[in-house]
Amino acid sequence: MKALIFIYTNTKNTLLACQYLSRQIPDCEWEFYDIKKNKDQDINNINFQDYILFGFACYTDAWDVPNFMKDFIRKLPSIKNKYAFVFNTYGATTGKTLKKLSDLIITKGFTVINGFSLHCPENYPPMIAMGMGNASAPSPKEKNNFFKFIQDLKNNINLIKQNKKPEIKKINIGFWKYTPQYPHSLIDLLMGQKKVNQEKCKKCGLCCRQCPVNAIKLEPYPVFDEQKCLKCWACYNLCPQQAIYTTTFKKSRYAKPNQQLKEKFD
Numbered sequence: 001m002k003a004l005i006f007i008y009t010n011t012k013n014t015l016l017a018c019q020y021l022s023r024q025i026p027d028c029e030w031e032f033y034d035i036k037k038n039k040d041q042d043i044n045n046i047n048f049q050d051y052i053l054f055g056f057a058c059y060t061d062a063w064d065v066p067n068f069m070k071d072f073i074r075k076l077p078s079i080k081n082k083y084a085f086v087f088n089t090y091g092a093t094t095g096k097t098l099k100k101l102s103d104l105i106i107t108k109g110f111t112v113i114n115g116f117s118l119h120c121p122e123n124y125p126p127m128i129a130m131g132m133g134n135a136s137a138p139s140p141k142e143k144n145n146f147f148k149f150i151q152d153l154k155n156n157i158n159l160i161k162q163n164k165k166p167e168i169k170k171i172n173i174g175f176w177k178y179t180p181q182y183p184h185s186l187i188d189l190l191m192g193q194k195k196v197n198q199e200k201c202k203k204c205g206l207c208c209r210q211c212p213v214n215a216i217k218l219e220p221y222p223v224f225d226e227q228k229c230l231k232c233w234a235c236y237n238l239c240p241q242q243a244i245y246t247t248t249f250k251k252s253r254y255a256k257p258n259q260q261l262k263e264k265f266d
Helices: 013-024 067-075 097-107 125-129 140-161 174-178 184-191 206-210 234-238 259-264
Strands: 002-008 029-034 053-059 083-090 111-119 194-196 216-218 222-224 244-246
Touching (some): 002 013, 013 140, 053 067, 097 111
Antiparallel strands (some): 194 244
C-alpha cells in the first residue's frame, strides 16, 4: 500500500513531523512530494492511481493556507474515490488553516478523513523578535495529541486496506472559525524591503533556489522582485551567511528545526 504526502515547507518543521508520522505507520509505503522543490514539474505526470491515500501538509501563513500551497492544489486534476488527510504546523496560532486546507482538497474530489494542527517552534521572524518563538513546542500534551491522531490514521489505513470505509472525522477548528483573515498588507509592512549585505553574500544562489515563485535573481548579488514575493521569509531564514536582511529585521532567524524538536521526533 502506497501513500503520498504533498508537503510545502521552508524550515522543515512540517517535513520533520510528517517523517515522524510515516515511521509510526511502517506497514504503509510513504512517499513525499515537496511542492516547492518540484515547482517546475508537471503535476499531471503523477499517477494518482498508484496511491490509496494522500496527505496535504503545510505551515500556517497569516492564519491561513500559504498561497503557494493553494495555487498548487488548484492546479491538481480532479480526483475521485481517493482518501486524504490534512496537516499543518503553526508557531503562534493556527487560525483557519486546517479547515481551509480541507475545503480546498474537497473541491478537487478527495474525501478528507481526518486532520491535525501541530504546535511547533515559530519560524516567523517578527514573532521571534517579540519573544514569542515557542522554542519548546510542542508540549508533551500536544505531542501526545499528535500521536493519537497518527493512531487514528493508522486504524483508518487498515480499514482502507481491507476495502472498508474509514471512520471520517469532521475537521473542527472550534474558536478559530470566528477569527478574521490576517491582513497581508500588515505582513508586507512587517517585513519591509529586502536587502543584501554584499560583504557577507557568497553568491551561492540558495535564496534563488528556495524561492517558491522565482522572485530572486543573481545579478551578481540577489535582486528581489517585491511584486512577486510571497513574504514567506524563506530567503531570509535560510541564507547560510545571514546576508539577507530587511529594512525592519536583521536578526531573529529560524533556518531549520531546533535541536529539541529533532529530539522529540527522533
